[in-house]
Amino acid sequence: MIAVDAMGGDFAPRAIVQGAYQAAIKGIPILLCGDEDQIIAILNSISVDSKEIWPSLPISIHHTTQIISMGAEPSKSVLQENDSSLVQAVRSVAQGKAQAVVSAGNSGAALVAGTLILQRVDGILRPAIGSFLPTKSSSIFCIDIGANTDCKPEYLEQFALMGHIYVSMIKNKARPRIALLSNGAEPYKGSQSVKQAYDLLIKSKLNFVGNLEPREIFDDQADVIVCDGFTGNIMLKTVQGTAKAMVYWIDQERKKSLWHSIGLLLSKGLFKGLKQKIDYAKKGGALLFGVQHPLIIAHGCSNATAIENAILYAQSVVDNQIISRFNAQLADYLSAQGITDSYIAAQRAQSFDQQQL
């Protein structure tokens, strides 16, 4: 069963319910969390135009009375709006009613709800969002792409570890190459936090290949790129913006010349494929790493197809036990290094004591 935040997203609830309906037709059991009357009205209207009426599909509804808006302040809203569609959807996974949750709503709030309700893996300082970006001949796993705007070097070190484990698991690579996103290849390049993370990663047992400039992210020089959530998010959105602008300029140029028009008409299929390659919204969403259960953060602008894809992705994560296998390996790594929540708390207390001396 996949829990879906029916009220979260720019086109919620209609696009979300429609996407859930499409996934249910493919046999995926869905728990729609949101306003029951609205959800039923949408499901009824979809059923009219479709062969399958919704009561015959594996769809359950969990009625909720609150909505966390896209512009709401994340922590405050999660703590105060306990009967929101988001909080209830996440809670259904923590309680074992569902095995994964999908939300296209306020991503900051989804992150807070995921961290507080699904709980962090013991010893993990900050959960992080990870996603693959296509490269010239393969793909690169970017972590964090939006969960943590300000990162201490130790957070980046843990993102690198999570990237290592995930990519070695998914791509069956023993020692994936880990790079650090920076503004230059030299060790002295980068923000203070990036420079200190460089020093930590050089000393780690990971296959750290140094700093990587975003000019080279598509060049298959690394399997994982580690970044703070602010910069990672800026990088991914710049990729999207540039791709969109290039398609726009190509179209503008086409209008200027008949030959260009004919040329582009002949190579139309090419551009369709290219657009899909870059438009990572099509993939549905990104996983949150470092928490106990699968949470998929879908794009706010998700349409029904994107939501359907996010749900299919969530189901494949569940079927392949991705998060439980990932967490088991992560726990092994952390415990081998003696890193637990209580160890970290003790370290912090010690450092506080030293500052007082």
Add this chain to the structure above:
Amino acid sequence: MIAVDAMGGDFAPRAIVQGAYQAAIKGIPILLCGDEDQIIAILNSISVDSKEIWPSLPISIHHTTQIISMGAEPSKSVLQENDSSLVQAVRSVAQGKAQAVVSAGNSGAALVAGTLILQRVDGILRPAIGSFLPTKSSSIFCIDIGANTDCKPEYLEQFALMGHIYVSMIKNKARPRIALLSNGAEPYKGSQSVKQAYDLLIKSKLNFVGNLEPREIFDDQADVIVCDGFTGNIMLKTVQGTAKAMVYWIDQERKKSLWHSIGLLLSKGLFKGLKQKIDYAKKGGALLFGVQHPLIIAHGCSNATAIENAILYAQSVVDNQIISRFNAQLADYLSAQGITDSYIAAQRAQSFDQQQL
């Protein structure tokens, strides 16, 4: 006279000297700073293949004995290598021998040399690098794109002011729209520093239009985008990387289908134009704002044409008195607000005293 750091850059000294020679043919007086023997040998070899022999051109040489390498630690090398080509080139401007300086060498060192030797404008906390990026129907001025990796909110506020002055001067716009680069439009989105800068800019007299996501940088929603140098650099290099990757993928697809091949052959001119639009290396370099004299930071990978363009750009900055006019306006703005170095020092002392209480 334009001072040129002949020894700085991936292809130095040959590409630099060649570029300077080309600019000198166009009548621009050049002061080449670097190893005299090497420079003369290159100039001689160029003269052999060319109509113009170099002694007939307006080229002077200032012999220097040290080189700051691309990988050297910026502050240390500038302070220790006083007879380096970079330091001497910058010094020649401070001494009035030349009116602007171009360097494709270690950009961190160029920045340190610019700040220390050319001196900050009174009241400016940190000089910043600014450059235009093409947009769908115009361009957007990005500041800072690499000078300051870690920025306090007050630095970002001053970058906004410098962007405002420069764009209103260059584009003759009374109130250019100023945006802040962030991971979301909402005021609560962004790193700590960006969020605090948002609060400062909302209160300022500038035409602040809020946060801008990089998905929308090409959409003409703002005239200036303010960012810290780390994120700005990541954004610009991601634009370059994405454009390069798209051109690569188009070429790969072309090889798969005869129709695509023919199509792309017909629209070849289109892609050439597009590549030039995005490849901002062609423009030669970017200006440093907030110092007393013009310093142009060229790309490390500059070839001779890029250096020639950077020198032509430097000459146009001198001819149009860009930096002196800019600095006069900046001084007016700052003094109207009572902001000077001594005011800032007094503020800092006060805040230090308060922390001690």
